[in-house]
Amino acid sequence: MIIDNEEHQTKEVYALYGLAMYYAQCCEKSLVMLLSSAWASQVDQMITDDYDKLLQVNMKKTFGSLLKTLESENKISRELTENINSVLKIRNFLAHDYFWDRAGEFTIHEGRTKMVSELNKYIDIFDELDLKLTEISDNWGEQKGVTEEMKAECMNKIIQKAMHDYCNQI
Structure with a gap:
């Protein structure tokens, strides 16, 4: 199959969009982990079950809710809070409006070039x-x-479980 330049560029936009959303999710899950550990109230008195319950609660929260929790508990610097807030705005833009707002640009080579740069x-x-x-x-x-x-x-256990689950599907 021969892929022309336009098709290749379109695929590159989609791939970078996926990668951007992946990294946004990494930020979100890092917040979950911190709110369930380092930034959790009374973390030193927690037992494993408490941690697991708090982790489950935080995993269900949206990125915006996680930020509100952080702001209400005043656990981090204003600079880091502002940084997280700006990342949340970009994430929400990507998730809810990106392709709609870039529909025109997406149809032309120069527009996709701009999108590649923007996504990077x-x-x-x-x-x-x-x-x-x-x-x-x-x-x-x-x-x-x-x-x-x-x-x-821990990472090895995650990999082993994934391999086991995959092999059982074949």
Whole structure:
């Protein structure tokens, strides 16, 4: 199959849109994890069941609700709150309006070129916030005795479960 330049560029827009939404979701889930651990009230008194319940509650919240929880508890700097708020606005724009608002641009080469650039910028913004949130989470975890080996073991369990589930579907 030969893909012409226009088709390739269209696929690139769709792929970058998907990647941008992936990174937005990473930011959202990082907030969930922090609100269920480092930024949870009375975290030092929690037992595993408390953590699991709080995690389930936070997983059901929207990105906007997570931000409201953060703001109401005043747990983070104003700068980080503003950064999260700006990321939320971009995420909501992508999820609800992006292709509608870019319908004209999407039909022409120059417009898709602009969209590729714009989506790459959004990916960088999401990635930058996620790295900040991950650093906060990692620092908190280190203070609580979480090691790289423990994190690797958890990741290995996730991979093993995915492989098991996949192999059972074949």
